[in-house]
Amino acid sequence: MVLLDRIGYAFYRDAEGRAFLPAGQFDVRLVTSLAKAGEASGDELASVLAVDGHDERALIEAVRFQSTFGGRKAARLVAVTERFLLLAARLRDELGIPGQGVAQTLPFRDKVVMKEHLARHGIKVPAFAPFTEAAARELLRSHRAVVAKPRLGTGSVEITVLRDEAELAAFTAAHAGRLADFEVEQFVTGRLYHVDSMVQDSKVVAAIAGGYIDETTSYQRLRPCRDVAVPPGPLLDTLLAFNRRVLETFPGFTGVTHHEMFVAEDGEVYLCEIGARAGGGGVIAGFLSRTGINLDEAMVRAQLGEPLPTTEGPADHLTGFIAVYAGPGTVREPIAAPDEPWVLESQILAEPGEVLDGPQNCNDAVAIVSVRGDSPEEVVRRLDRVHDHMAVALGSIAAG
Known part of the structure; x- marks a missing residue:
């Protein structure tokens, strides 16, 4: 298999260090970015090429080379990063590799x-x-x-x-x-929600809904973006039903989806967009906490033609996450989440001494922290406590 990567080979492991890639069935021919080349290690790696991750021509040539490395045609091409999904689809079509081609991918990428x-x-x-x-x-x-x-x-x-x-x-x-x-x-006046799903042949196997408390463009004002799971009730039923109807229009699709939708002031639900990928921020941590399924692993397995993970359904507790932004300036104090049992995951993305230019998109956070709670209100309180805990460190960056 060829793995087209930009986030580093260490990413393809769960929190316990277990590899997603079934090394016993596939050798891995890796195409990764120059900045992440140092993470490429493991007996399953047959070949590694590192190129400029922003140079599409270099990426294409690297995948072409890896697709026939050692004189054997690659059986699969895997790419989990949204930015690479359409490129991978084009290359599957060109190289005759099974999986989603351009015709199946465009409705998930081109709005x-x-x-x-x-x-x-x-x-x-x-x-x-x-x-x-x-x-x-x-x-x-x-x-x-x-x-x-x-x-x-x-x-x-x-x-x-x-x-x-x-x-x-x-x-x-x-x-x-x-x-x-x-x-x-x-412009739809209302609130933005999302449903994250694992899907087999266009049928939802597992799904969890969440709602953004803050605008996804809050990074532009250096304000945090918070997201909280939707509890059982009529709203959740409406969101899940809309999600099922949308996925039924993609016959044969197997994989992972991140589906955003507006609930307008009159209660009507409108599509915002749907992607054939795992959601960002703390979506993966929340889904794992409530279902036991790692969405990245499910996406990799789907693209390899492997069986998807199984689950009995979402646990009763709720989850949420906060993405925190800062800059420009220099990180002077360590950024850390509070040491509490309800913190599920703490992604610290800026270290002391690092010089920040300021966020360019919603993924450019200095920290993303996921929490759990027994109600939406408790989750929100804990997210706000996370932000308050980081206030001194964030203030030192703002002072620059």
């Missing part, structure tokens, strides 16, 4: 293709169009605001709310020459 596909199947989506100034102006006539988004965007980057002609003109001028990279859609 226009996605909404066209789901609207044809009767799923409620915001009014939308490929971005043109005329299309945005037409939508503005019908709605109080519209949103411009990169069609293949990740990390809540370049999402822009446009409320009038002046803001539309400024956006058009700022992105001249690449407007075709964007879509424009109706």
Whole structure:
């Protein structure tokens, strides 16, 4: 198998250090980034190529080389990073490797293709169009605001709310020459939720829902982003039912999905987007805590054609996470979560002495901490306690 990676080979292990990759069945031909080359170790590694992870041509040539390394054609190509999903699909098609090709991947990546596909199947989506100034102006006539988004965007980057002609003109001028990279859609007033699922042949095997307390673009203001699981009740039933309907439109799909949806002020549910990947932030830790399933492992196994993990269903407790942002400035104090049994996972992403430029997307946190609790209110209190515990260290960064 070829593994197309940008996050480091150490990532493909669980918290106890157990490897996800079934080394007894596959040798691993790794393509990784230069910065992560030092993590590549293990008897299962048959070949390692490290290239600039931002150089698509270098990545393509490396995968082509690895696909026939040693004179044997690779049986599978695995990529779990959202940024690489479409590239991996193109290479599977080119190299004749089984798995999701471009036709199956585009509806999970291109926001226009996605909404066209789901609207044809009767799923409620915001009014939308490929971005043109005329299309945005037409939508503005019908709605109080519209949103411009990169069609293949990740990390809540370049999402822009446009409320009038002046803001539309400024956006058009700022992105001249690449407007075709964007879509424009109706701004839905309401709350953003997500359902994270493990899926077998388009049927949901396990799913958990969560709701964002803060905007996913809060990184732009250096404000934290908090997320809390949805407890049993009518809202959870509505979200899970909508999720099932959406996934039924992808016949034969097996893997992991991160599905975001708006619940509007009138109670209607609209698709925001759906990706064939694990959710970011603390989604993986929360899913693991409540189901015993690591979504990254499930995604790897699906792409290898291996059986998915099994579970009896979500545990009764709830989970949530907080992503904390800071910068620009120098990290002067250690950043740490409180030493409490209810902290599930603490991802500390900045160390003392590190110079921060400031976050460029929602993934550029200095810390992501996941917690558990018996109610949404308890989870929120614990998330806020995490932030308060980090206040001194975060304040020293802000002072720069």
